[in-house]
Amino acid sequence: MGAGQSTSLLLLAAEGRLPKLDAAIFADTGWEPRAVYEHLDRIEREVARPAGIPILRVSSGNIRDDALDPGKRFASMPLHILNADNGMGMSRRTGQYKIRPIKIQVRELLGHPYPKRIPKGTFVEQWIGISTDEFHRAKDTDVAYMRNRFPLIDLGLSRADCQRLLRERGFGSTPKSACLGCPYHGNRQWRTLRDTSPEEWADVVEFDAAIRAGNARANADGKPLLGTAFLHRSRVPLDQAPIDHVTAHERAAAQDNLSDAPAEAEAELELGEPDGCSPWSCRSGVPVQDDFDTTA
DSSP states (O other): OOSHHHHHHHHHHHTTSSOOOSOEEEEEOSOOOHHHHHHHHHHIIIIIHHHTOOEEEEESOOHHHHHTOTTOSOOOOOOEEEOTTSOEEEOOOBSTTTHHHHHHHHHHHHTOOTTSOOOTTOOEEEEOOOOGGGGGGOOOOSSTTEEEEOHHHHTTOOHHHHHHHHHHTTOTTOOOOOOTTOTTOOHHHHHHHHHHOHHHHHHHHHHHHHTTTOOHHHHHTTOOOSSEEESSTTOSOGGGSOTTSOOHHHHHHHHHHTTTOHHHHHHHHHHOSTTOOOTTTOTTOSOBOOSSSSOO
């Protein structure tokens, strides 16, 4: 589970408007905002536990620490890259911190832990919190033992419907689930971090400076980044980034990517990725493939 839409799914299941869940899984990157951990504790205490729904917290490590450790293999993040010719791009993400720990937990629940083969026809139905306004992001998994279902779409619920449901149940301040240093944050998220949580802000500023040359493992392997990496889409150091306003350069770049929807581009610059980070619907694209469970 993540935050807003996933919390809505949990509430609907706990109230009996959806079938009871066997479990909810939270994939912890090890570097979530404090508010996300506090929300998870509360939803577990007030909703999941009374309904008899266990929340299983799974993790493959701390993505922040691993990205700075030359001995770690998988810590790839979708960083904003400025190339030597001033061209712009993004590095690719890894499935190590979201998808992989979920697969490991699902195999355990099925009674066939890795590397055992799972019998044909054995699978879990996995609910994904994607609402009607993001239906195009609904995707299948890459393994036969997990079958995705999207109950919010089945119920015809939009993001606004989920937000209303959360407010009515006293969860109107539900935070988005995404790493503290997620490159898909909008300016509002960066400002909130800077203005309300100085310790977390200092942490991401320090990390931003540390990843300028890219992933530590790639550099140690003699495969340096062909460009300069940044957390903010303006591609300047985070503590200097124009998070209090959108620059003309950022606006033009965003509208190039969303040329048919300039208002949507403007909103995303300010508000960031609408749904936070979902393992099977992240806008950062296809994750870097690891060697886990590729044949199951």
